[in-house]
Amino acid sequence: MGTEERQELICINCPVGCRLTVIKDDSSDSGYRIYGNMCPRGVEYGIKESTNPTRIVTSTVKIKGAFLKRLPVKTDGAIPKGLNFKCMEEINRVVVEAPVKIGQVIIENVLDIGIDVVATRSMGRVRDFESN
Numbered sequence: 001m002g003t004e005e006r007q008e009l010i011c012i013n014c015p016v017g018c019r020l021t022v023i024k025d026d027s028s029d030s031g032y033r034i035y036g037n038m039c040p041r042g043v044e045y046g047i048k049e050s051t052n053p054t055r056i057v058t059s060t061v062k063i064k065g066a067f068l069k070r071l072p073v074k075t076d077g078a079i080p081k082g083l084n085f086k087c088m089e090e091i092n093r094v095v096v097e098a099p100v101k102i103g104q105v106i107i108e109n110v111l112d113i114g115i116d117v118v119a120t121r122s123m124g125r126v127r128d129f130e131s132n
């Protein structure tokens, strides 16, 4: 008997946070057996995390003309984990000018994957503010 390929995960789809066990099983329709989920969304999450793990990326970009020097941003959808680093590189290149409204697109279609980077708060312009 070979060793079982299994992964322990916490489902992040709702505050319950079920502890999932995902076991690779070629004899099942999905290719996986999932235990510990209290609803079907856990099955979907477990399979997705095992085949193509994705994450929302949150960070900040440099902003000029505002009372803070950094503007918080996030991707408006989950991106493959393997692209997180490249996404952060794109985010680190950006400098925006105040004012910015919450939800405003800061980088459109980042890395050509159909996901935008958006502002997660509004920031007004500060008069006579000298930013570096």
Ligand code: SF4
Binding pocket: 011, 012, 013, 014, 015, 016, 017, 018, 036, 037, 038, 039, 040, 041, 042, 043
């Ligand atoms: S499996 Fe269902 S109940 Fe459990 S954390 Fe995920 S979404 Fe919530």
